[in-house]
Amino acid sequence: DAKTTQPPSMDCAEGRAANLPCNHSTISGNEYVYWYRQIHSQGPQYIIHGLKNNETNEMASLIITEDRKSSTLILPHATLRDTAVYYCIVRGLYSGGGADGLTFGKGTHLIIQP
Amino acid sequence: DGGITQSPKYLFRKEGQNVTLSCEQNLNHDAMYWYRQDPGQGLRLIYYSQIVNDFQKGDIAEGYSVSREKKESFPLTVTSAQKNPTAFYLCASSQQVINQPQHFGDGTRLSIL
Numbered sequence: 001d002a003k004t005t006q007p008p009s010m011d012c013a014e015g016r017a018a019n020l021p022c023n024h025s026t027i028s029g030n031e032y033v034y035w036y037r038q039i040h041s042q043g044p045q046y047i048i049h050g051l052k053n054n055e056t057n058e059m060a061s062l063i064i065t066e067d068r069k070s071s072t073l074i075l076p077h078a079t080l081r082d083t084a085v086y087y088c089i090v091r092g093l094y095s096g097g098g099a100d101g102l103t104f105g106k107g108t109h110l111i112i113q114p
Numbered sequence: 115d116g117g118i119t120q121s122p123k124y125l126f127r128k129e130g131q132n133v134t135l136s137c138e139q140n141l142n143h144d145a146m147y148w149y150r151q152d153p154g155q156g157l158r159l160i161y162y163s164q165i166v167n168d169f170q171k172g173d174i175a176e177g178y179s180v181s182r183e184k185k186e187s188f189p190l191t192v193t194s195a196q197k198n199p200t201a202f203y204l205c206a207s208s209q210q211v212i213n214q215p216q217h218f219g220d221g222t223r224l225s226i227l
Binding site: 034041045046102105 | 118120147149154156157158173204216221223
């Protein structure tokens with residue numbers, strides 16, 4: 001799986017959009033970009049994933065650059081409950097489907113300021 | 115509600131004792147996983163299982179053992195051979211379908227006294 005690079009921490013004002021960047025310059029053609037977040041002392045929560053098109057769900061939007069070497073997770077209206085560590089993970093497709101581990105780095109600690 | 119249940123949330127054991135962490139899922143997922151997380155670090159894969167009665171070692175399997183006798187259950191035993199067992203342990207599951215995400219339980223925090 002390709003390596004990802006994220007800033008260690010970011011601040012965002014409550015009610016504003018939080019934009020979390022991720023670099024994955026060695027990503028290969030069949031690798032997806034996944035985002036998870038982890039609130040202190042809880043298990044990681046799946047947010048969104050994508051291959052090359054931009055994706056949106058009820059939690060967030062994922063913008064992937066045309067060359068696929070970087071992506072941005074957007075939380076459109078951040079609340080205090082969005083304070084968490086956000087992990088960007090690149091993962092390829094295997095014949096076994098989902099049955100291999102995710103590689104978690106240290107992520108970005110997003111702090112939402114009131 | 116469908117989900118992954120890990121128990122107990124906190125576990126204390128004496129040094130040298132084996133301890134078993136429970137993980138149950140009612141999501142009808144074929145694949146299940148165990149991860150370890152140390153303070154300020156990301157997750158590291160211990161073991162995973164794609165199907166009942168089969169499991170594979172992850173990156174840090176030494177000192178751990180698992181079983182997968184039922185689709186819903188994937189218990190993890192931390193043995194006395196694990197030199198530094200104090201950590202946060204997370205269980206996850208996923209469908210055996212390409213690109214489906216893993217879903218996590220809320221973890222068990224193990225402390226060795």
